[in-house]
Amino acid sequence: MITKDEIVRPDDVSLLLFLTLLNFVNYVDRNLIGSFANWIVPELDLSNTEFALISGVLFIFVYAIGGVLMGTIADRVNRMKFIAFGVAIWSFLTAVSGAARGFYSLAIPRMLVGVGESVLAPSALSTIGDRFPNEWQGFAVGVFGMAVPLGLGGSLFIVAYLEPLFGWRGCFYLMGLFGLVLALIAYFVRETPRTNKNHSSDLHISVPVIVATIFTLLKGSKVLSLTLAGSMIFGLLIGATVFDQLWFVQERGFDRNEIAGITAWLAIAGGLVGNFFGGLGGDLFMRKTGLGRPFFLALVMLCLAPLILAYRLVDPNSIWFLTGIFAIFFQMACFYAPVFATIQEIVPSNQRGLIFGFIVLMIQVAGVAIGITSGGILIDWFSHQGYSGPYTIVLVIYTCISFFAIPIFALAGWYFRDEHLKSKR
Incomplete structure (x- = not known):
């Protein structure tokens, strides 16, 4: 028998789609720097290391650290109004980024964009967790996560089709204006009631309490710890792929607008298929086997591993090259x-914002930021040493490193069954 709490209403779907739109704009803004790399790097005379700092450490450090703080606040305040505040901040600073004239004038606003963007994920995911029943969590989070590859694809569409009309600076201004309009709409969206009755509205935040809460949850759940570890390793590859557009042009011989258009379409296709496959497939796999969704992710990554590695080495005119681009976006989408x-299901409602913020912190700082920054340093080093194909070498290295996440996700999925059974006793 289906209870009232297990029914998904049209209003729930509408809110999910609006949050997904905000997340889409979030990831378009976030990826604009990488997508416009072939314009920004030469015009501002940036080295690969400086480009990595702007798109990596400087942004991600503020974004990830802010995620823990913002997640803690999201557990205490009206989340939709808090989201509106975050969207307004990052949209304004995206527009400011378009006026950059050098390293520092781009680095400072991009770093501060992280403050605004760190609000959305913990607040939105906490809201989704309260709005949808457990059996629909994978699907709902998958739809929200669809914005990740679609946002990258959207930023590449902007490069391919709007840059010729407005220039890269004009595209930053337009995205900033669009975001401010969405922030105004978000401010008037009604808050979702919290399912946990112990919710506190006390805004006093104690760092020792935050640390103790995170430590207790990680210590008490192998699933959570292993899922985090696998995610950080996979994040290294996500970080390194920020150099893909430079790799396409400098080592694979593509025109910068042409390859942006090609990858945009493949990102959209791979992102859509991957998100629905990861969300619905993970839910179905868990119901049929009793194993956790991370085990399903491990199987997907294992199947794709040979293709994703070969893609970095094959002739760019080969069909396998385009298939590899699709596979990269499919895998990124499946991950989310x-x-x-899994985190939604094993973490109490009143601690989800904090844990989502912490997970994002660790993935971004210990994964993505290291991947971007070390990747830029290695590319410059291989170039100075006279190696042929420095971008290819570095991207192959990080692709191989990402394979270590496969057994870790498999273990997380295996332990899920035991933890899930214990929680029901």
Whole structure:
């Protein structure tokens, strides 16, 4: 028998789609720097290391540290109004980024963009967790996560089709204006009631309490710890792929607008298919086997591993090259739902914002930021040493490193069954 709490209403779907739109704009803004790399790097005379700092450490450090703080606040305040505040901040600073004339004038606003963007994920995921029943969490989080590859694809569409009309600076201004309009709409969206009755509105935040809460949850759940570890390793590859557009042009011989258009379409296709496959497939796999969604993710990554590695080495005119681009976006999209739906299910409602913020912190700082920054340093080093194909070498290295996440996700999925059974006793 289906209870009232297990029914998904049209209003729930509408809110999910609006949050997904905000997340889409979030990831478009976030990826504009990488997508416009072939314009920004030469015009501002940036080295690969400086480009990595702007798109990596400087942004991600503020974004990830802010995620823990913002997640803690999101557990205490009206989340939709808090989201509106975050969207307004990052949209204004995206527009400011378009006026950059050098390293520092781009680095400072991009770093501060992280403050605004760190609000959305913990607040939105906490809201989704309260709005949808457990059996729909994978699907709901998958739809929200669909914005990740679609946002990258959207930023590449902007490069391919709007840059010729407005220039890269004009595209930053337009995205900033669009975001401010969405922030105004978000401010008037009604808050979702929290399912946990112990919710506190006390805004006093104690760092020792935050640390103790995170430590207790990680210590008490092998699933959470292993899912985090696998996600950080996979994050290294996500970080390194920020150099893909430079790799396409400098080492694979593509025109910068042409390859932006090609990858945009493949990102959209791979992102859509991957998110639905990761969300629905992970849910179905868990119901049929009793194993956790991370085990399903491990199987997907294992199947794709040979293709994703070969893609870095094959002739760019080969069909396998385009298939590899699709596979990269498919895998990135598949990653989101199994990981965050698992966290939704094992973390109490009144601690989700904090844990989502912490998970994002660790993935971004210990994964993505290291991947971007070390990747830029290695590319410059291989170039100075006279190696042929420095971008290819570095991207192959990080692709191989990402394979270590496969057994870790498999273990997380295996332990999920035991933890889930214990929680029901």
